[in-house]
Amino acid sequence: MNMPGDVSTAGSSGAMGDKEQREGRTLSATGSILANEIPVIDLANPDTSLLINQIFHACSTWGFFQLINHGIPSATINAFQNAMSSFFALPYDTKLSLKRNATNARGYFDDELTKRKRDWKEALDVGVPGSRDWNLLDLDDRNACLDGYNKFPSEEECPNFREVVVEYFNKCSELSSQLATLMTLALSGGNMDEEHFLERMEGAHTSYLRMNYYPPCGEKSELDNTEENLHNNGFSTKTASSGTLGISPHRDAGFLTILLQDDECHSLQVARFEDDDHIADDDLWVTVHPVPGSLTINTGDMAMICSNGRFRAPLHRVLTDPAKKRYSAPYFYNPSYEEFCRPFASCCSKENEEGDNQNDTAPGNTDKSSDFHPLQSLKYHPCLWGYFRALRFAGDLTDLGVEVQTSQFRIGSESSHIEKQRRFVEVVDFNEPFNVEKYRYILESEGDK
Numbered sequence: 001m002n003m004p005g006d007v008s009t010a011g012s013s014g015a016m017g018d019k020e021q022r023e024g025r026t027l028s029a030t031g032s033i034l035a036n037e038i039p040v041i042d043l044a045n046p047d048t049s050l051l052i053n054q055i056f057h058a059c060s061t062w063g064f065f066q067l068i069n070h071g072i073p074s075a076t077i078n079a080f081q082n083a084m085s086s087f088f089a090l091p092y093d094t095k096l097s098l099k100r101n102a103t104n105a106r107g108y109f110d111d112e113l114t115k116r117k118r119d120w121k122e123a124l125d126v127g128v129p130g131s132r133d134w135n136l137l138d139l140d141d142r143n144a145c146l147d148g149y150n151k152f153p154s155e156e157e158c159p160n161f162r163e164v165v166v167e168y169f170n171k172c173s174e175l176s177s178q179l180a181t182l183m184t185l186a187l188s189g190g191n192m193d194e195e196h197f198l199e200r201m202e203g204a205h206t207s208y209l210r211m212n213y214y215p216p217c218g219e220k221s222e223l224d225n226t227e228e229n230l231h232n233n234g235f236s237t238k239t240a241s242s243g244t245l246g247i248s249p250h251r252d253a254g255f256l257t258i259l260l261q262d263d264e265c266h267s268l269q270v271a272r273f274e275d276d277d278h279i280a281d282d283d284l285w286v287t288v289h290p291v292p293g294s295l296t297i298n299t300g301d302m303a304m305i306c307s308n309g310r311f312r313a314p315l316h317r318v319l320t321d322p323a324k325k326r327y328s329a330p331y332f333y334n335p336s337y338e339e340f341c342r343p344f345a346s347c348c349s350k351e352n353e354e355g356d357n358q359n360d361t362a363p364g365n366t367d368k369s370s371d372f373h374p375l376q377s378l379k380y381h382p383c384l385w386g387y388f389r390a391l392r393f394a395g396d397l398t399d400l401g402v403e404v405q406t407s408q409f410r411i412g413s414e415s416s417h418i419e420k421q422r423r424f425v426e427v428v429d430f431n432e433p434f435n436v437e438k439y440r441y442i443l444e445s446e447g448d449k
């Protein structure tokens with residue numbers, strides 16, 4: 001059987017040797033990834049151990065792969081893509097009536113700032129309702145949850161939109177659960193604790209689907225001279241600058257993302273580096289050209305924590321295009337709000353349990369997973385998903401300040417988040433929309449790092 005980490009049999013990936021694999025993703029002196037190809041993985045491969053091996057390799061190097069034979073029917077995808085473009089073609093005022101706000105993270109927006117620059121896009125976020133029942137009215141009290149509540153356009157404004165989006169959403173939920181299982185198997189070899197983690201995530205995930213529309217940006221933009229057009233929201237070359245991006249560099253916060261790209265416009269890029277100092281170096285960004293019919297998968301921050309840093313939560317960005325429109329849709333598969341994401345026991349050396357973090361290779365360890373990859377000392381404090389999520393969107397929608405990062409949960413980082421999280425969990429109600437004012441006294445406490 002081919003084990004995860006045995007890259008010589010990984011099929012779709014580059015020719016990395018054992019040493020490079022052990023050293024994970026910091027493979028060269030500059031910390032860049034050597035392989036050039038984003039792996040393509042066939043979910044219908046009957047050789048499950050090879051599949052798991054490929055997933056392990058993709059998640060621990062690029063943190064990105066393209067999935068073919070993923071099982072979501074092309075008719076479902078086509079209908080969803082049509083629904084997306086119909087939505088963004090609605091009059092601006094209609095879209096604005098669905099705008100998200102400081103106490104509701106769901107809805108429409110066109111004013112996302114990353115590092116004080118406006119992202120060149122419009123978006124609509126739709127997530128699993130608090131009731132988990134898509135048939136209730138959006139504003140039904142039972143639908144409230146930390147993320148807020150959905151704001152669908154009415155049936156008159158956008159016929160069939162709700163039905164088509166929910167259908168695609170549910171397919172993504174099923175696929176995510178399947179992928180999370182494979183990723184977890186790749187790490188653990190079937191440890192029971194991890195099975196419970198997967199069950200909790202499948203039953204109570206707090207996932208959401210983001211629909212993105214990137215207008216053209218540049219001299220040929222059809223928006224240049226049309227202040228009165230239906231996208232009358234300031235996306236003209238007058239407001240673009242040379243550094244304008246569709247989305248600025250970021251990592252996805254959840255466990256994994258299923259991204260539906262646009263076959264016509266290829267502008268998603270993944271970083272070949274880890275160190276944020278390289279962000280401005282265009283040569284170190286690699287375009288993820290979508291394979292027709294594929295879905296692009298990437299690992300998120302919570303998978304990185306669960307894998308004890310073995311999996312990579314990759315930095316990625318979206319360029320603007322001077323002439324083409326682009327539509328994309330990431331589905332973010334997120335744990336339940338109550339879940340403390342922590343490194344799987346099967347990814348940590350046993351020494352850890354005895355308080356000795358020195359030995360990373362754990363020779364003689366009889367845990368099944370040590371066949372798969374060298375075990376590491378414990379690298380992360382438990383991270384409450386509801387806390388991480390609340391801070392991420394509070395950072396987007398309020399004046400709360402700097403974005404929370406997983407590095408602040410690294411053991412030894414001495415970040416104030418561990419203490420804030422402890423105080424937050426004592427008082428938080430995950431059945432109501434997050435309100436930064438209610439928790440400000442905890443989140444803005446002294447010694448913020």
Ligand SMILES: O=C(O)CCC(=O)C(=O)O
Nearest residue numbers: 210212247268318328330
């Ligand atoms: O549009 C894309 O291809 C990527 C979108 C993305 O990274 C995001 O919304 O988090």
Ligand SMILES: [Fe+2]
Nearest residue numbers: 251252316330
């Ligand atoms: Fe992203």
